[in-house]
Amino acid sequence: MTTTESKDRIYRSPAGIAGGVLLLGLAAWLGIDAIVAGDGRTPWVALATLLLVVPLVTAFTLRPAVSANDDRLRIRNPFRLVALPWGEIASLRSGYTNEVVTKSGTKYQLWAIPVSLRARKKAARRESRRAAEPSGDRSGRGPGLGGLAGFGAGPVPEGPVRAQADQIMDELRELLEARETAEAAQGQVTVRWAYEIVAPAVAGAVLLGVLLGLG
Incomplete structure (x- = not known):
């Protein structure tokens, strides 16, 4: 096989x-x-x-770069390269920085996915405007004043409006949830300077x- x-x-x-x-x-x-x-x-x-x-x-x-596949998460920070099998990751946290926490309690910052408080505030304003609109007005429109309203922008996606970095972290959390128990996603955390x-x-x-x- x-x-x-x-x-x-x-x-x-x-x-x-x-x-x-x-x-x-x-x-x-x-x-x-x-x-x-x-x-x-x-x-x-x-x-x-x-x-x-x-x-x-x-x-x-x-x-700085972050790469993810079905088996592991790789973090290339300024001075270290960290490879973490999904089975060794306890959580992915977002605050003033984005970071991954291993089951042993070690934290690694995701330099390639910086947090933008300005982007979060902008996304929150867009979500407030979106929530205030009648549901029938949401199809076929862009994301509001911050995006390409009309001009083929397509329908507004379902779910809350999120900052780009937060969307990426959501994707990584979904991958963690789906793969953390997979046999191929087990192993040791490796760190190289x-x-x-x-x-x-x-x-x-x-x-x-x-x-x-x-x-």
Whole structure:
């Protein structure tokens, strides 16, 4: 009997990626200019700064991701990669941050699914307007002032209006509920440090400290 591995659902932060690309572009522009045009110790300081800044910016903006399939949840945070079989997960919590709690009580934050209080308030306002409308007026309309009212937006989906991050957490909770007792979803939690991020950042910090210490 053969089994096929389910396709991963991957969640990332578009805003984080966009911000990371902009910051990396700015750092590259300033750093390369200092390396090429600087004199004395300036090129070395610029190189050390790039070695420190680029991995850190990458870690907090481009790197974070959450992927889920029928067997496990994978969390790629700035400095760690965590793989959690569904059978080892106790709950998925949403507050000021989104986090997963294992049955042993360990918590891991979901950096790739940041909480937006502004988005929650916007969704709550839309839900209030939606609840106030007569039921017959909801079909064929967009989500209200915050969406594409008319213009082929389609009917309003059933259920309460939710912020995007909360919708993602709802999806993950449904997957947890469906798969937590499955045989293929059992196993050990594994954690791996992102040495490809940590090593160059530490090297850059040490080199920058030495150069600044020399005056």
